[in-house]
Amino acid sequence: MPQVGIVMGSDSDLKVMAKAAEMLEELGIDYEMAIISAHREPDELIQWVRGAEERGEKVLIAGAGMAAALPGMCAALSALPVIGVPLAGSKLDGMDAVFSIMQMPPGIPVATVAIDGAKNAAILAAKILAVGDEEILAKVKDYAKNLEEQVKAKNARLQEVGYKNY
Numbered sequence: 001m002p003q004v005g006i007v008m009g010s011d012s013d014l015k016v017m018a019k020a021a022e023m024l025e026e027l028g029i030d031y032e033m034a035i036i037s038a039h040r041e042p043d044e045l046i047q048w049v050r051g052a053e054e055r056g057e058k059v060l061i062a063g064a065g066m067a068a069a070l071p072g073m074c075a076a077l078s079a080l081p082v083i084g085v086p087l088a089g090s091k092l093d094g095m096d097a098v099f100s101i102m103q104m105p106p107g108i109p110v111a112t113v114a115i116d117g118a119k120n121a122a123i124l125a126a127k128i129l130a131v132g133d134e135e136i137l138a139k140v141k142d143y144a145k146n147l148e149e150q151v152k153a154k155n156a157r158l159q160e161v162g163y164k165n166y
Helices: 011-026 042-050 069-077 095-102 118-130 134-161
Strands: 004-008 031-035 059-064 082-086
Touching: 004 011, 004 042, 004 069, 004 118, 011 031, 011 059, 011 082, 011 118, 042 069, 059 069, 059 095, 059 118, 069 082, 069 095, 082 095, 082 118, 118 134
Parallel strands: 004 031, 004 059, 059 082
Antiparallel strands: none
């Protein structure tokens, strides 16, 4: 049963949104992924979002560019937490999507990550799930420890060889 639903408006978003799926796989969290356009398939979006809880999902990740209606619509249709991923596919390099996702009306919050930040959206989803799941919490802590060790190893190498030989 998927715990996270990932949705995007176009297959052109898949390259970025796949990073969320890859991170969830690394953490051992089940998910489902769908392509549903908020503007071209509103009825399908309503059905997908309203069925999320029944499918076992506890967090939704929605990637969108330009007008970026998808994350806001997901939040308007569900009580589940929604994480918006602004995508950089427009002439404004994703800033239009950032503002669209961030500027939700009171009562309809959408968490927002960096432009093309699908990996961070997955980590945030895992942290939300970890509130009630010790196994996921342990995996998130292990992931963070691994990041720390990577930075320490890079610093040790820099100290050893100097910046010119790094």
